[in-house]
Amino acid sequence: MRKVTLATTQMTCSWDLDDNIARAESLVRTAANDGAQIILLQELFETPYFCLEQNPSHFEQAKTAQTSRVVQHFSALAKELGVVLPISFFERAGQNFFNSIVIADADGALVSHYRKSHLPQNPGYEEKYYFSHGDTGFQVADTKYGRIGCAVCWDQWFPETARVLALKGAEVLFYPTAIGSEPANPELDSSRHWQRVMQGHAAANLVPVVASNRIGTERGKNTEITFYGFSFITDTTGAIIATPEDNKSDSHSTATLDLDAAAQARTEWCVFRDRRPDLYGALLSLDGADSRSPITNLTKA
């Protein structure tokens, strides 16, 4: 048995950055005190979700991984508490900007640096304005408590991301997130849709999923988003086994999983044995064209 206690968190954010950091730290300390060993903070928790509008002044928030305040602060906290912390931050790298995440291992060392691959560009989610598309590919990191894979928000809608991370041996998938109401479609509540996609990733790959999503209402000049929270942790069948009691106040939830039992479930269910990469060529296109697989229509031939 290799039991690991996972935690997800969710919180409001404001332009009082000191306060965001203090409350994020408080959530991590509380979760660690409850026995959590890998603790997920939400996407870009240092600031409000500035991508709700296109505003050039927000580029000032970007820092290198070396100079990012949250990277420094939370890698030190990881070391102090002996916990693993994925840390989402707005990265500047030369003339490029990325929506990035590093993973601080339980000794504070940074063991992965990932740049968000899939970027949304919709009213209220204006990420293609701020960020270059990530150039790192999907990464797994060997941490004190297991091999983990982190991807960021919009990445969570893509089965390809979860599958690649699972193929690379991820034992748990983590998705820090900022999603809520849709300014272009105020009637739409995507929260269950959002959950079901990731429950599907967990179920198809037999890998637990942890998602952390912000809460609260944030406003730009002409745009307002209410983030819906609903952070959760699944088991290897995609069942939600932990989620906050409500989405009104900062909170955390924990679940303890046996990663050896999860690995055994993957082996015994045999889906990885039975994949057919020879038939997956179309996945490397945008339009389903596949110049490599011999797809024929026997009936029409």
Place this chain on the structure above:
Amino acid sequence: MRKVTLATTQMTCSWDLDDNIARAESLVRTAANDGAQIILLQELFETPYFCLEQNPSHFEQAKTAQTSRVVQHFSALAKELGVVLPISFFERAGQNFFNSIVIADADGALVSHYRKSHLPQNPGYEEKYYFSHGDTGFQVADTKYGRIGCAVCWDQWFPETARVLALKGAEVLFYPTAIGSEPANPELDSSRHWQRVMQGHAAANLVPVVASNRIGTERGKNTEITFYGFSFITDTTGAIIATPEDNKSDSHSTATLDLDAAAQARTEWCVFRDRRPDLYGALLSLDGADSRSPITNLTKA
């Protein structure tokens, strides 16, 4: 608006093949009478699920697409009723045997011929004994009521299958199935796990999914499986919108969906716009190795 009424069915099967065919026909007629235009019958409904054991006498059941009794019978029924019918059958093709499906369009014409790509081989699900791995690739078919994609049972566990079908323009995914208890693990109930994987396919691809699974207990010499039913239809968010009231007797369920609205949901949610095929090379391997994507570790570099 392009409204289409879909039906799923579920039934017991015995070695009285005439009775299986008569009851499958009755389900199709009843569903058509309720307005269904595309009606899904379960996997290999002509016979019991003979793959629950390795028995050479069962190879006798295989027929070519041209001589298969169920293909002939149900393509004629499709024409009579003006409905689209995917027809699962045990195919013989020269010295090879496949777990195949043809799609009869509403005029009775066969518009697709697919051979199951992913084969299970577990106690009670001994398909690698009977079948060669399908060589057709994943196929979509343009029918009177829309472009549809069919895959078969174990295929339903693979996000790659659903994604390729969606990329090729499938507007609805159909999975005829035979799944139930696990002779090697009698305590295991995979029914919700099974549903969540396919709900995830629907949610990630914003394509409705229809699954048909058999019911009843079937016995071999030393093996017994109770098939759990739980057939269902989802919307484009993966929510189950139709499922039988119970899993004890032959039954059907229908749901009406607007395929134009579904297409609009796919366009507006923008996940197909944002895929990153340049980062998906690892999907074409079994072990996650990717010789093509420039995956680097910036932190360690």
